[in-house]
Structure formats: C-alpha cells, structure tokens
Amino acid sequence: MTPDHEGSSSPACNSLNDRTSIFKYDEDEGEGEEWAVVNLTQLLEIVDEHFRQPCKLVKLAEGGYHKIYDIHPCHEGTRTLDAVLRVASPAFPSDKMNSEVATLRYIGEHSSVPVPKVYAWNADAGSPAGVEYMIMEKVPGVAPLDIWPDLPVDIKEKVVVQVAEHLVALFHLRFSQAGSIYLSDPASSSSESVLSPTADTYRIGPVITGPFYRALNRILERPDSDLIVPNTPPPYNSLHSLRGPFAHASEYLSSYLRAKLLKLSVCRAETLASLNLDGNDADSEKGELILQQAEKVLKKAIELCHVYPGDVPVPGDISTPDRPFTVKFDDFRLVNILVCLPLPLVKTQLSV
Secondary structure (H helix, E strand, O other): OOOOOOOOOOOOOOOHHHHOOEEEEEOOOOOOOEEEEEEHHHHHHHHHHHHOOOEEEEEEEEOOOEEEEEEEEOOOOOOOOOEEEEEEOOOOOOHHHHHHHHHHHHHHHHOOOOOOOEEEEEOOOOOOOOOEEEEEEOOOOEOHHHHHHHOOHHHHHHHHHHHHHHHHHHHOOOEOOEOEEEEOOOOOOEHHHOOOOOOOOEEEEOOOOOOOOOEEOOEEOOOOOOOEOOOOOOOOOEOHHHHOOEOOHHHHHHHHHHHHHHHHHHOHHHHHHHOOOOOOHHHHHHHHHHHHHHHHHHHHHHHHHOOOOOOOOOOOOOOOOOOOEOOOOOOOOHHHOOEOOOOOOOOOOEOO
16 A cells, blocks of 8 residues: 655745655555555645635545545644545445445434534546545544543443434334435436435435445455356346335345346356355366355245345334335444544544
8 A cells, every 4th residue: 555645735834855755555555456545635626625725634534445534734723624635446336335424324314313424525446546535524532442441330331222212212213115325316416416405415326235246355356357157137137227116025035146146147157156156077076066156045034034134124013104114223333333532542643
C-alpha cells in the first residue's frame, strides 16, 4: 500500500509533494493488483469548495474497503469542522454508496436513532477524483470494544439498554419489500442532484451483499458481472436479477442460494479450480461429482425456503402484515458502535 499524505489545495498548508500526492488500493501489501488510484489533490479541492475555506486531510482510519480522513481547517483559530472524508475503493458497485446515503437519511428522518449527517457525496468513480466519496459528520465517541473490560458495570448496562432501544426503534421501520434503501431519483448519485426530501424520496431496490458481491482477501467475485445462464428463463438467468427487491421472504432467502447455483453453472471451471485439486483426470472427475452434489443440495435448500420459514410473518399477529420487512444489520459488532462516556478514560481509541 502506498503511503498517504496530508494534502491541501492551499500552498499555505502543505508542500508541493503533498499537494500532488496520490494513493492506491492494492490486493495486499507491497505486490498485488492495483484497485484504484485516487487523486487526493482533487479531493482536497472538493473539500475546500464544500467548506468554502482551505482545508487539510489527515488519515484517521482504514478498513478493508474504506479510508477515513479527518478534515481540518488550515487557518489557526478557525473552529473545528467536525467532519470526515470517507473514501471508498471500487469493491462494490456505485449503488452501495447511494444506498448508504439513502439509508442514513431515512433512519434520521423516520426514527430517533442518532446517525451522522452526510453533507456531500459522489458515487461516480469516473469523477475527476477517481473514486467514490462522502463528506460526513464526525461522530464523537469511542468504540466499546476497545474499553469494554475497563468499563464500570453501570456504564455497560447503559450501553446495552441504549443499543436495545435503538434496535426497537429500527424494528418499527417497516417496508413492503426486502432489499436496500435508495433515493427514488435514479440519477441521484451525488449530493448535487438531490433536493430536499419528500414523502416519496425513497424506494426499495436491489440488495448489495454477498454472494452477489462477495469479497475475499480484497478480491471481488465478478464485481461488475452480468452473468447470464443460457436456456434459463428470467428472473433466474442473471446474477443482477437475483438481487431483488423481493416481495416475499422466501424470495429473499432463496436468492442467495440461486446466486451460488448460477455461479456453479456459469463459472464451472473457476469453481473447480477453487477446490485445489491436483488437476489429473481422477481429481477432475472427483471435482465434478462434488459440484453436482453441491447443486443438488442448493436446489433442495431453495425448495425448503418456501417451507421454513416460508412467507408467514413472524410473529403471526404482526401489526403491519402489508409491510412485513424491517431493518437488518449485516455487521452489528461492538467495533461498529460508538459511545460517549461521561467519565475520563486512560486507554481509549477513537473509532469512526
């Protein structure tokens, strides 16, 4: 991974090298396939324009598919901006960021759950910056994972109670379809194209998750693929069509299995290679038998999706039978929660 630099479009902030710096995502450290080269100078210009003052970026955190930069004003004495720049690698399609923005806005408008504000974003990786990004509110707090063993019991109880309250509030958000939340306007891939929210601002669209976009060790399976199964009628003949949205729970559950089945059909050679067999005739025959058995299991599992749990809402006396779906967290862990604590802590780490 090439090093990141602080940068600014203002000469008063940084040197020439900083102002011309770039970074890239690699498959791994050192060697590897290049994912994206991002122009930090262009991103600085975007940030400067948004806040209408010269700023600088300081790398704050990095995950598997995002880098977070703290945004600071260049001039001393200027109030803090309390904002971060979240830069995405091209690991997922642009509808991932579009859905993230829409989901944050929807939850903020329809519940009491605190969510960070998104000030600006662009989901077009073909923009001059060369990457998708969002400028968003910096949320104060610490990740409880870093401090949990040292927290007093009463603080732990408060954290658990508040998390439960937020989950209840989110559970009251109901939808007629399963999928991901998007802004209704299909052209809303940036903050410039979105006006003030209205009652029909949102829609439910295709899901953005594995195995449709499954990432393993920063390698994406068919990231922008339009896999088609020959001699198979729609909607089960293409990977994209399996992403929903879904009117029934059985459709949602079976879509994952159908995606695996589709990949077995279209990507037969790649799947056989992933079994790490020796490649001789005996092993090739063994591998084919393994795949045939896998296909049988997947087809039987698809049948079972319509039986258990089926399409009957749980619980059966749900108050919104016409809207049986609610919000689901794919990665709900302590590391993805921030808490604001009233007591001083010695060993803490800021998490964004």
